[in-house]
Amino acid sequence: MNELDYAHFCTLMLQRSGLVLTPDKVYLVRSRIDPVAAQCGMADAAAVLQAIRLRPDERLIRRCVDAMATHESYFFRDGTPFEQLKTRLLGPLIAARTARRALRIWSCACSSGQEAYSIAMLLKEWGPSIDGWRIEIVATDMSEPILEKARSGLYTQFEVQRGLSTERLLRWFRKVGDQWEVAPALREIITFRRHNLMEGVSGMGQFDLVFCRNVLIYFDRQKKSEILGAMAGAMAPDAALFLGSAETVIGLTQALEPAPDLRGVYRMAAARPALASAV
Numbered sequence: 308m309n310e311l312d313y314a315h316f317c318t319l320m321l322q323r324s325g326l327v328l329t330p331d332k333v334y335l336v337r338s339r340i341d342p343v344a345a346q347c348g349m350a351d352a353a354a355v356l357q358a359i360r361l362r363p364d365e366r367l368i369r370r371c372v373d374a375m376a377t378h379e380s381y382f383f384r385d386g387t388p389f390e391q392l393k394t395r396l397l398g399p400l401i402a403a404r405t406a407r408r409a410l411r412i413w414s415c416a417c418s419s420g421q422e423a424y425s426i427a428m429l430l431k432e433w434g435p436s437i438d439g440w441r442i443e444i445v446a447t448d449m450s451e452p453i454l455e456k457a458r459s460g461l462y463t464q465f466e467v468q469r470g471l472s473t474e475r476l477l478r479w480f481r482k483v484g485d486q487w488e489v490a491p492a493l494r495e496i497i498t499f500r501r502h503n504l505m506e507g508v509s510g511m512g513q514f515d516l517v518f519c520r521n522v523l524i525y526f527d528r529q530k531k532s533e534i535l536g537a538m539a540g541a542m543a544p545d546a547a548l549f550l551g552s553a554e555t556v557i558g559l560t561q562a563l564e565p566a567p568d569l570r571g572v573y574r575m576a577a578a579r580p581a582l583a584s585a586v
């Protein structure tokens with residue numbers, strides 16, 4: 308692979324998606340971009356990288372950005388965040404929103420939608436105290452093809468076996484051919500839309516819960532710091548932010564801090580006294 312093409316490709320990926328690619332990631336680029344080359348009738352990844360540098364084509368660049376992204380996700384991923392949401396966070400949050408009767412939740416970098424649908428299941432299973440509330444889950448990702456999959460609400464047998472109990476599968480899905488389709492009751496509270504974290508968070512509004520899991524790991528320190536700072540600006544004062552198990556706010560922003568006694572949950576730093584009694 309030509310060094311100049313590779314360096315140009317790395318810079319482009321960093322600008323477009325925040326993905327940090329180092330010189331030792333040539334194998335990864337090859338394995339992700341060879342299939343793009345095949346789809347486009349080009350020889351191999353090296354030919355794609357050269358074409359992008361010499362004759363930049365927006366569609367080809369977008370395909371590469373999508374191909375380089377890791378879309379791994381599954382229902383109730385890692386268990387603990389969703390357990391904590393159910394047993395420690397939702398109760399106090401719902402009590403605090405009784406007057407407003409509304410909840411806004413952001414699943415950013417939602418990939419194929421399992422995170423958003425998992426949150427929707429927990430809320431729908433909450434019981435009558437939130438019946439009739441305005442509940443909105445905004446689920447965003449930079450990749451249009453993966454959002455299409457999320458919107459379809461269709462999952463394979465393999466996908467529903469990852470993280471879903473049989474009880475939940477039967478309650479919230481119906482079999483359509485060899486796939487499983489998410490129930491309309493979950494779909495109607497989720498809006499899937501395109502959003503790139505590189506573009507900041509302005510215009511997203513304010514959220515009570517933010518899930519930003521397993522995406523910051525791909526960014527450099529400065530980008531993580533900028534995104535977390537901006538995210539804090541999109542959170543209600545008593546909101547909670549969920550990060551992935553390999554992610555943290557520590558050393559990246561002063562606006563957020565770990566929630567005491569919870570794993571992977573972060574709060575607005577200034578809100579600590581009020582929240583300590585809430586959780």
Ligand SMILES: C[S@@+](CC[C@H](N)C(=O)[O-])C[C@H]1O[C@@H](n2cnc3c(N)ncnc32)[C@H](O)[C@@H]1O
Pocket residue numbers: 323324325376377378379380381384415416417418419422447448449450453502503504505519520521522551
């Ligand atoms: C590993 S998945 C995480 C999915 C889900 N949050 C979870 O934890 O299961 C990472 C997702 O982040 C998305 N992504 C990567 N860079 C992004 C960016 N700059 N803006 C928005 N989404 C991005 C990818 O398209 C991918 O779907």
